[in-house]
Amino acid sequence: MDQAAGGSPQGGAQSLPVCYRHADRETGIRCTRCERPICPECMVSASVGFQCPDCVRGGSGTGHAPDASRPRTLAGGTVTADPRLLTKILIGINVAVFIAVHAWPSLLDDLFLLGVWPPAPYTPTEGVAEGEWYRLVTSMFTHNEIWHIGFNMLSLWWLGGPLEEALGRARYLAVYFVSGLAGSALAYLLASPTTATLGASGAIFGLFGATAVLMRRLNYDMRPIIALLVINLIFTFSPGFNISWQAHIGGLVAGVVTGYAMVHAPRRRRALVQYGTCALVLAVVVALTLLRTAQLT
Template identity: 60%
Template sequence: MEDQAVCCYRHPERETGISCTRCDRPICPECMVNASVGFHCPECSGGTHTTGGGGATGGSARRMPGGGQLRALRGGSLAADPRLITKILLAINVLVWITVLSNEQMINDWALVGQWPPADSGLRPDQGVAEGEWYRLVSAMFLHEEPFHIAFNMLSLWWLGAPLEAALGRVRFLALYLLSGLGGSALSYLLADASQASLGASGAIFGLLGATAVLMRRLNYDMRPVVVLLALNLVFTFAWSDIAWQAHIGGLIIGTAVAYGIVHAPRERRDLVQVGTCVAVFLVIVGTVLLRTAQLTG
């Protein structure tokens, strides 16, 4: 028999898979209150709990049926620290940036470049993704040079990543982030000048922005704030000539597609659809890279 949808006890129109760690009542992201472990509902966070019979408070918390393993939205497990992956990604980006400050050669070695110019330019002619350095598609996602660049991206990662990770779970969130970043790198590789270097986590960040829009739409939230935020970011993307707009658009498209597959997967085939979506997106990225490589290498 198909599972019945679980909705927030305070907002019955909002489907959710997140529960209060004290009473197990289902709560939507708007009702989640940070706790030392997981999240509490508004009543439990205030030290009281409304029992099932009426308006009495102060009684022992009543466990709801099925309160064994907590589940995040669309199948992700709700862990003790629902922001762990976001914190790890932040730490990696900051650590790489600090390392770059003392070793600027990392920019040439790790930045996304399709193919360096000929040997007479003074650079090695065998550098670039087209020459087999596929790792640049990933390494560029964690590479920043200017302080304002990493500051803006890391603030965006925290604002967007923390609630997404709490809702989707660690594995799904990590897949969303990495695929979004790869999607941004792939579109840059395909459309940008082959010798133009690019770097930064912006592709992955735009993917998180697209995923936030998908999630808010799925939960019937007011879409106006995220639409305005997305519009402003797109304006900034095309207003400055030194911004790799291809990475932003690629990350946005991939992040939106992955998030849609995750949050709209049917319950009876949830894991299969979610994994299938990620695999299909990854194959599209690989195909894009292979196509561009064939163009550049003749």
């Protein structure tokens, strides 16, 4: 929850900014869309932080308005009528693939992440090492067990919706895919090349990381998200669960890195820093994939 810090009287060295609508009221709260200071009377509660009346009405305001004609999210994205649209689409894709896999079981063999098959001394015929790089992506949307997809989709809905609203669609999608690919790359690099890996967990752990960064940026209580993350990490490293810890850690690290770039990028070079960071993480993904492929071929 946002905390209003105390300060010295207006005009002092430690004075707080004043509300953009009430010049006589100091405040430590800012609109999560346009970042203008707002007092308790002006703030409107939203799923992520508080917003000013102008942004809630969809207007740009005057004076300290954002540099775009339309209200912007905290990360600079465009505010949309349905802030959970991409989250719904991602869930829909995962569910559609799950249904397809159970309707045509042989399809599963072509979708999960696999380094190389069969193992030496036989001639390999399939796997990422054999040029099937698409598996790094398809494995992110593939589930075989009902409990697996159920848990992942609940997590995606719970984490993805607020994060999509806070970042905007394009930036949210970038964090999701970069995190998922980072998880796939680390699993490909460190796991046995004949181990089949599948699931959206790498991307979802990326959302965990980005959400933690966002909550820290908004001065929210970090204990709930940290507790939930610790519980998930305990399950990740517990024996007997057959969980790809490599995908979880790879996604988590990528989510923290890209999430930090999204919410802390300076305004003047916001897009450059945000998407440039995503490009650098993707470059690391490509490098790790090439390195592992060289080891296996």
